[in-house]
Amino acid sequence: NAGVTQTPKFRVLKTGQSMTLLCAQDMNHEYMYWYRQDPGMGLRLIHYSVGEGTTAKGEVPDGYNVSRLKKQNFLLGLESAAPSQTSVYFCASSYRGSSNYGYTFGSGTRLTVV
């Protein structure tokens, strides 16, 4: 039972390059989330999804796109990476909304944009 798996774990990009971060969960959770974590800033919500085929913007969505074509996968895309997107990215999932359920987090992707 893997839980939430994020790939890749580390990546270095040059400014302007694009990439996709993959999040996969095997718990049949409906809700999935992408956060970024920066020193002194805590976790900030980028995008989230309340079910297959749905996505919505979070607190800091600019420069990112997401897709949830399959229930178990939630992809985060950077179309043109900028140094300000250097961060640690965490994916999380929950069975339903946070009113009654805690989140299961992946181990993170450390992204550096140079």
Add this chain to the structure above:
Amino acid sequence: SQQGEEDPQALSIQEGENATMNCSYKTSINNLQWYRQNSGRGLVHLILIRSNEREKHSGRLRVTLDTSKKSSSLLITASRAADTASYFCATPSNQAGTALIFGKGTTLSVSS
């Protein structure tokens, strides 16, 4: 914008001592959650307390919630070196569906 704010930002104690972390939030909530993050790892869910609950226990963890003061506390009793981590409180957003909004965390260091 941050909903929850933890206090203190950092806490250093000896093994066997109790550790208390506080969280204050701004708007009405229906639940509050606490998470732990070990260095270089993802967050782990510790406990969820609902707005109609005043106190909840899980092993050596005790969480209280005071909705009138919009505050919560996490108490870890008889701390161990393995409790060294960052601890975050989280509350449901009023804007992004019910997605959790996290505070900046308290970094706990337990020395042996």
